[in-house]
Amino acid sequence: MATRSTDRPRRVNAGYLFVGGYTVLLLAFGVLPTLYAIWLALTNSRGQLVGLGNFTRTFADPRFLPAFANIGLYLVFWLAALLVFVVLLAIMLHGRMRRTTATLRFLFYLPGALAGVASIVVWLILLDPNASPVAPLLKLLGYQSLSATIAPGNLPVLFMIIAFWTGAGGWIVVMYGALNNISHEVLEAARIDGATVWQLAWRIQLPMIGKWVAYMLILAVAAGTQLFMEPQLVSTASFGQISDSWSPNQLAYQYAFAANDFHGAAAISVDLLLLGLICAVVVVFRTGLFDRD
């Protein structure tokens, strides 16, 4: 007969058995690399503690601030596009012509399947005025060659367009779901009361999906700071006109692989990890989207 005292520890142990495998992965590939990067960032190649030396050294690198400035500018465009167009499209698609809007949502979402290298391949060709189906538009804007369209000054906007193309559809789906949570009576009452579509969107729908908008923007900041693949590929295809350390993650990569300076690479990685961590913590503890427990 199991008594209380023998029964309880058994349940406790079972809990650990269920989460055990995952916890090992979490420690080995989540926690440990973070701690190791911090350790590397605080030491030098002889294993001596150097305090914040690696951080100040990388900060003083002439490529450091421009890389963060590039990312910052990209984020300004990216957040503005998400905020304005995702919310606008979700509201426009909501509550009308079910069949049509369901199809549209899916078609907007479809380019998400091309996220990654494929999207860059497609856009590098589409942005080339010599081969693009929208060549007249590019030429109208004054671009005569690929190297003119992917000039360094254009990159923040171009990366925003590509990110929007692959990523906006998913967020439209999320916002659409959030809009579905607004009670029908509230909307109907406002309509009966004479609210225009514009007022409905601005005064009811937008405030009620505010949490989700915040969630989207914070995650966009977190992901945007980590940009690597897009600038890396565009830089290799740019005939050398774009720096190979355009984004901070590329710079960290250069430290690790071009200069063999793991301590400097670790310092930049820790900067980026901190940014991601702050964003994640804000979402978990401040948006209220995850407090079910």
Place this chain on the structure above:
Amino acid sequence: MSAVSTDTRSRDAVAPAVSRGPARRNACRRPSGVAARVAWTVVLGLFLTFFMLPVVWLVLAPTRTDSDIIRGDGLSFGSWENFATAWQRVFAYQDGALLTWLTNSAVYAFGALAITLVTAIPAGYGLAVMRFRGRKLLLVTTLISMLMPAAALVLPLYLELNAVGLAGSIWSVILPLSFFPFGVYLTYIYYSTNLPPDVLAAARIDGCTEWQAFRHIALPLAKPVVALVLFFSFVANWNNYFLPFVMLPSDTLYPAQVGLTNMLTASPVFNTSSGIIDIRRPELALAALVTILPILVIFLVSQRALVSGMLAGASKE
């Protein structure tokens, strides 16, 4: 469109409106005006063009020749012969490298997926139905690592695995990919909402061990969440570029995503000093299509599941 109307009512006018009800139905202004409809159609049409034009172009490009892409119409169908030529060139590239890369992708994606499923499903279940010390900490850590962009950990992971001599092997890709906190979170949400505690309590009274309860009650219920984890984990694994790019030293180990960049940079379209002449725009488009084909198929067959998953990602219902 009379959107910015003369209506001067304040913000709180919404609530009292409920009681005034149907009497005001005449004042109701739905977007039925012709102007509003036109605006709606134009805006959505523009965005539809933006989202779909590149996709349509990509699907048509392999059927055309490179010179037709440069000189011909923006969007047109070429011929099946062109498609066959492009196909043959793409798969002949570096003695069939693309096939090797696709195989590698499959090994990495399915390998990581298998480890993810056997660790994440029990873990999500354990977090949902059991109480143990450290549970809260594990949940919070899972949430945070799920929301952190995966790219932030790639270089630290490389430094770590390099220190223990694992970098460069296929495990340096499979093992980090198999750590998939989002899968644990989805499972946790699923069992917290769909598994009545009474059922488990009854099973325990009947003498089931925790493992038997999981095996015979929870696991048979797991199908929908397994499908979700499968979808999101597979897509994330297949599309990952940064991790294998950093970890793997030789192009025989590359997954398709990294291999595709190899092809891109070898093409004379983007590299004038390239010795390879037959990988041009139609071939690049075809290679891009082939590498994303598994993802595209999954998108098409499971759109409903993935929509609900995206919402479960942060919904508390």
